[in-house]
Amino acid sequence: MTAYRLPEGGLVDRTTSLDFRFDGTRFKGHPGDTLASALLANDQLLLARSFKYHRPRGLVTAGVSEPNALVSIGSGARTDANTRATVAELYAGLEARSQNNWPSLKYDIGALNNLLSPFLSAGFYYKTFMWPAAFWEKLYEPLIRRAAGLGRAVLERDPESYEKCWTHCDLLIVGSGPAGLSAALTAGRAGLRVVLAEQDFRMGGALLSDSTAIDGNSASVFAEASLAELATLPNVTLMPRTTVFGWYDDNVFGAVERVQKHVAQPIAKLPVERLWRIAAKRALLATGAEERPLVFGGNDRPGVMTASAIGTYANRFGVAAGKSVAIFTNGNAGYRTAADLLRHGVGIAAIIDTRSDAPAVDDLKDVRIIKGAGIVDTMGGQRLGKLVFERSGYEEVIACDAIGMSGGFNPVIHLACQRGARPVWSSELDTFLAPDVGGGLSIAGAAAGYYTLSACLADGAEKAATIAADLGFAVTADEAPAVGEEVDPSFTTLWYVPGAKSKAFVDFQNDVHARDLGLALREGFGHIEHAKRYTTNGMATDQGKLSGVNAAGILAGMRGVSPAEVGITTFRPFYTPVSFGALAGTARDMHAAPKRVSPLHGWAERNGAVFVEAGLWHRSSWFPREGERTWRQTTDREVLNVRENVGLCDVSTLGKIEVFGTDAAEFLNRLYCNAMAKLPIGKARYGLMLREDGIVYDDGTVSRFGENHFFVTTTTGLAAGVLSHMEYCAQVLWPDLDVRFTSVTDQWAQMSIAGPKARAVVQAMIEDDISNVAFPYLSVGVVTLKGGLKARLFRISFSGELAYELAVPAGYGESVADAVIEAGRAHGICAYGLEALNVLRLEKGYVTHAEFDGRVTPDDAGFGRMVSAQKPDFIGKRLSTRYGLTAADRMQMVGLKPAEKDKTIRAGAHLLKDGAKPSTINDQGYVSSACFSPVLGHDIALAFLKSGRERYGERIVVWDRLKNEETMAEVCEPVFVDPLSAKLKV
Amino acid sequence: MASFISCPHCGIRPKEEFTVRGDASVIRPEPDASDEAWHNYVHIRANPRGRTREHWQHVFGCRRFLVVERDTVTHEVYSVTDGGSR
């Protein structure tokens, strides 16, 4: 048995030993232990160093509010930094390390800060480190940064998996202590769908450590029996190891289940953590109450804990916090802890009660009880050895190795106040309670200010019954369990014990002591939020669970007002810290977003494509052949082949929308800025869509298959946006138009077959006549592939070559594409990708979203004449006439050619007049797209240039300061190949 | 904003199935309305602290534009109706 393990008692399995390590030293514990209880049992009290002064620190609590005992657990990529030892479930092989110390936990150089503490008062850094100015960056800031943080993040790829789930219930109960359990029994028996969530690995809450009897047995037996019954109810879900961390609108709760944080070797098919979004018709918080630490001199020395923590270690874990424990209390609760310890055979050094009029307690006759006194200092190195108390001006030293602080209770109201409700001060209970937050969420038990076991049991049952009745369930009244003798939980608040001879800490982790709050107030930071931000009180990893109310009380005292006036800082998610992993779930790495795959993906793969992400799509970028070493070589070859022979490119990713209705033509006429109403059946037209502010939104083609049947395409990137925009127009703006549409993007595999030999290739595939006469430029129609498959054919071109887009039902895409390649083999066909597509369109001066960047008008891009002046209305018509959108000095799209052929022009470069100094005022424009033109043998570019169309022939500096390059270029028309479009129409 | 929107066509759904388009109280002016009317329509928003009406599209569901009347402070939703049924 380990040094501080009690000979009997507790809920740990003493028949099994678990080996674990802390800072390399081997220890033993039992199943049912936390890391904290096991370390305490092994006399390892020193666990951490504080953030600012590196003071030696031990456990303060036995639960989630622990500010001190933060350790790193695990190793390598499985390291969990800043884990509270008080909630870490012990398992065999657990490896924990202390944090924030160097060279070791015992001998920490950082502790020098403690000596310098007068210079490191609250907010000191705002007042200093400014002289000389240059030292800030070089010296001071690096020093401050080096001191930052507690644990070390490994930042390696996490080998574990995570997942997320939804669940729905009538009633979510948060907390499985007396109130939560009795509520679950009532609601469960009534037939409600109940979820009972408990952050601890063992359900039962305070029942697990309460020595009060229920129905003649220990409270933990009652808990076990209740849980056993709940487990039999199919409508009740028990969720241990599940922390409800946030309350969101509509009674959605975020919770994280630690599925496998307590095992040495996680099972691969299970996540380590699981995020639950719990949609609850009603919720009941049964989150209990925190015991308040007392703020007195030396209250941070290892061995000083809350009395309830000492009670929990003894009753639940069978561990003594010390051999001779002093209790420092301002209420009766501390006496119960003393009695519990005595029963376990632990010595009580004294009970020091701040109340002069504390009632006499019968069963502690042999214990020294000092009333009207306060501890003013403690002594000892890394473990408490003595305390100094003061009474009526006299001081006395008492030897002890632990102190239990019992300063009253603070209900845990965090969740209830996360959505803006301000806590309200209860002068009756001397603490903050949650206000009425509406019907969706109720609070029961200690969280509602009922501190006795019987009251918690009754309150839980009653609140659950009310909720059940509200939801229409019949409730049968159950007999309340018989509760044994209880402690009167009343206390006389004492925010700060006067006469402190050393620092009296309020926020342990951040080393905020009472005087820091005084300094903050003195300097004008007396508002509770200012005081928090100035001193960092409540900003540590425990988020003020222990320090928040004490700080409010101390400030109130200093300001001479009620804590009601001071208030408490805002509660926000998360109740306790939640891992990125749990919140991210499976959406990470390659699964960060869905991947969209073209119906021609397999075909492209077989043809050796290199793929590139384009939004969610994977698109074929280029098709390297043997001997080609760079993408440029491949792309040049593909481009030349399209210009000279023929190529096949996958354009399936374009958005495709089928439009029907007697008003379809009118609808499209209002949607696009150019005229669409009179588009003949069997024809396609380029269309430009504006936003209502007159700026180009998207472009595409509109084809007419029938009087009331159109087919429109969008760019790949805006397919979803355009569909929504159309739906908005049809449903909201013009609901009287008879128009209906649906996306068929996924139904069609679409391939562009482009090049002078395209007709020969396509004709070989289909039955119909596609001669220039029968099927001229911009024709569209339904055709029949040889063998009978119906397809759609569009004679449109994005390359400037004779081109067809052939669309077949998606599943047939690969098969048809293979056949096209086969049919084109004799004509020298090649597959070409996005890169070649881009060069081809640039040579022809066609635009993409590199040009239409959301700031460009049709006129800017040279489409001014396309905008219909006749149409009475279309989206964007009216605001496109604003002064600034029609000003003569707007940037207009031009072409650029380097003055010397071998010079490079890159997209993103800016333009300057020859000889002009670079400045924002002198900035003439920018290059939107650029490439090497294999046809012309030099770079070409599209650019936007102030009043650009007046400046053809001007020599201009292409200024790429990022690359340190300046290139002289000639401004030209934005068409480099076939300016008269003769090739399109043959 | 509420975590759920009760779509009149699809039922109660998480907000993530919807996208918001903006203020539903602005009405697109007639083509010949004043410049100011058009400027107001496109740019000016009442942006009330309290009750507001917005267009939300149920993009993952029926794809209908809905008018959601709700409170910008409490996030309470008062009503959800189809945006096309004026």
Add this chain to the structure above:
Amino acid sequence: MSFQSRHPLEGKAGSAVRAVDHLEIPRSVAIATVLSRLSDAAMVVAGFAAAGDLTMRNVAPGEWLVLSHVERAVNLERRLAALLADIAEVVDQSEGRVLLRLSGPNARRILAKGVAVDLDPSVFTVGQSANLRCGHIAVNFARSGENEFELIVFRSFAESLFEDLLAMGREFDLSYGFSGGLADQG
């Protein structure tokens, strides 16, 4: 020339052993979108009813997905067009949508990892269908039995949804495999 239709999940070999929770990939399902004026919706529904053998999924006011597990796409399209002439448009989506069928005692628990609606059978009943979001992906979702659900997804997203479902089912050793014959030959 003869062309074959390729299922987008072709090449996924299928599990060696069929587990109690199983993801079935029917090879060939004819699916069509039917669109009508809002005012004609009742007539369209009556038309479906008259046909008797059609599985229809209400998607939105005036919009349905119609399924057939036996008919070829062209036939379904043709039959619907005849049935609904003048009151609705019919658009073949057979190649643009993929149907996945998840069944087994843990189907609900698996789907709760991606689907936000309450899958309690008293809330989402057998026969009910809806467009909704599964993880990050839009699906048409239907309960075809107490423990059986069908998800129809856009073809380009099919692989992603398939992978997501397998990940969601990993805890229960979810198996998967194709069912049905080869696709029709157009």
Add this chain to the structure above:
Amino acid sequence: MTFAPACRYANVRENHGTVKGMRYSAFALVKQALQGNRGWTPAWREPQPKPHYDVIIVGGGGHGLATAYYLAKEFGVKNIAVLEKGYLGSGNVGRNTTIVRSNYLLPGNEPFYEFSLKLWEGLGQDLNYNVMLSQRGIINLFHSDADRDAHIRRGNAMWMEGVPAELLDRETLKKMMPFLNFDHARFPIMGGLLQKRAGTARHDAVAWGFARGADRHGVDLIQHCEVTGIRRENGVVVGVETSRGFIGCGKLGLAAAGNTSVVGQMAGLKLPIESHVLQAFVTEGLKPCIDHVITYGAGHFYISQSDKGGLVFGAEIDGYSSYAQRGGLATVEHVMEEGVTMIPGLSRVRVLRSWAGVMDMSMDGSPIISRTDIDNLYLNCGWCYGGFKATPASGFCFAHLIAKGETHPAARFLRLDRFERGYPIDEHGAGPQPNLH
């Protein structure tokens, strides 16, 4: 034993209303340390409002306080009050991700933000208050060719204004930040744009430094004073109704970001503003592991590490108009997804706290510093989620406008009438839909 509240602090409040702030220096720090830090005086007075001020600024956040400071210090205005409905710095200056940068694309923005960054660089000295500016550099990652070209265009726009920028390739980034997701990324990292002079500052200190500076120049900072109405006579603003009575003024400047529409409506202003909610987050304190400010290009995620060790990171707006300082869980999840996607090793890092601010989203995503149609009424709003970095220049330019009646050159494009006139400053090219900016 009885507890006598605060007897030792009794001197605190005596001359709180009048005492002049002390100068901070190394000497003062040592002296005070040796005297138990008892001699520090309040950082600012708590004056009673006077009946009339030459200039009233509505909003005691960063921008309002900076405006008052520069009005008094640079433009010689003597009789100024800042009215704050809560406590000083209780708005967005107290709840942001503290990023300071000037890496903008458009000529309407870049000179303004660079002016701001230059002010930041001397701010600690100027205010005699260490705002802990940390010029650790910002890196905007990009993930596609188009994205890269857009960043090159932006980098060159910065250089046009004389602002250094660097283009980093994938290999360089790998050496600098091996923890980024280079190997299994859905959207692979292609490179990044670095602005070395960008970084972070201690946000609360900025509010406090400006407040203290303004106070030292005689500005009355009046907390817990809510403006409930704007009084006009003959169309001209003459003062404000407040929760503490009527206060007259010569000129009135609104710097109430988040609540601009509410305050503006008191004067009948119709504004191109929507209020949106933006969430931000901080992790538990960690030893230094991320040196720069890093932004993810395939989504909307940015992260840096505070001097205390917490990783501070943020999101895009939730997307709907709201005056509630809280966001939804779905956005939280989305942010974490992007975070883990960008830096896989964040997976086991635990997030401590989330919060949300109310953003003044303008119709083009850029701010407004402008006169209005109403005489004596000036407007400072529309900061979207870029308000913090703008704080000094916003204050300076707004003070310039109020004091001189003319626009400061750095803010010459930030006019309210730019929407009507067709000169939007649309950095994202998203159009007049605030939730897309």
